[in-house]
Amino acid sequence: MRSVECLERGMAAGDHIGAQCYVSRRGEVVLDLALGEARAGVPMTTDTMMIWFSMTKAVTAVAVAREWERGRLDVEAPVTTYLPEFAANGKEAVTLRHLLTHTAGIPDADGMLSGLPWRESAEENLARICAAPLDYPPGTRAGYHPAAGMAVLGAVVARVSGVPYPDYVRSEIFVPLGMDDCWVGMPESVQAGYGDRIGRMHATDRTPPRPLRGVDDPDVIARSLPGAGGRGPMNQIARLYEALLRGGVLAPITVAAISARHRTGMVDETFGVVSDWGLGLALDTTAMGPHCSRRAFGHGGHLSSVAFCDPEHDVVVALVCNGMPERERHESRMHEFAAAVYVDLGIATPDAPGRAKEFATKGL
Secondary structure, three states, rough: OOOHHHHHHHHHHOOEEEEEEEEOOOOOOOOEEEEEEEEOOEHHHHHHHHEOOOOOOHHHHHHHHHHHHHHOOOOOEEEHHHOOHHOOOOOOOHHHHHHHOOOOOOOOOOOOOHHHHOOOOOOHHHHHHHHHHOOOOOOOOOOOOOOHHHHHHHHHHHHHHOOOHHHHHHHHHHHOOOOOEEEOOOOOOHHHHHHHHHOOOOOOOOOOEEEEEOOOOOOOOOOOOOEEEEEEEEHHHHHHHHHHOOOOOOOOOHHHHHHOOOOOOOOOOOOOOOOEEEOOOOOOHHHOOOOOOOOOEEEEOOEEEEEEOOOOOOOEEEEEEEEEEEHHHHHHHHHHHHHHHHOOOOOOOOOOOOOOOOOOOOOO
């Protein structure tokens, strides 16, 4: 298969030491495969649990949508309706919609670019965000928020439901969908039982590949990061997208609402390209390839992964590579893999150019 050959070429080039991928079409599994190593001396398997990074944001978006369906929150409401402490330093006008569309004006309010949320508690992280000032008035500019917006949304879900965020996503999303090995904040006692099933992410921007510092340490795995800390196998995160296509997690009208274009034609100042957004979901990105429909939606994970579904073609794709090369190499491998998937499925031909998409000109 062309898609598998793409991953093998990436391993040979040193972009990753292993990969795990899953593809389904019309509800039927087409590909459920693991290649290479999960960590030194340990084979990657389809049960290996890799960090999702920002793929986690789709889970938080679904959690918000569930509480929206239940009438416990309104995406048009100010954040302060649910978290009064968020109003500090002029943030009263920020709404849940602003957070979901990355237009809230607090891109690094949590200090993610310097790694603070990985080292501190969820409570300390939320307090720092609430105390932070705005970078710009909400809604006036767009810039991908690496984690701060989702941290606030996770806190809102916990506040309105009365259930801590990590317990909420386990009980309301993961376990009902059969995503039993998926976590956003995995207790250290649970980690011990998984053993070598917990894979490691590697930096591959230079040789030799080296384990990425910090993110796979037991205390970090245990932290609840609604925008970055999810973990689990690709064949399980794919179940979330299959449920979004076929029911089981949200009503169809809600899925349509969160996957519609809510932010259009705005330059994303974090990545330097025009990109459209749903409510917490990325739409028709480069990582979804040149052949996906404009209705495709999902989310990528920092320099390593992507999971999405394409309602028009009834396709679900989830891929993680446990190597993080330079951004250009990463974007190219994701784009190439997704293009190959559509060829393997017979949706596109090898010589079809597909739609041109902008690659990021800068990044995190």
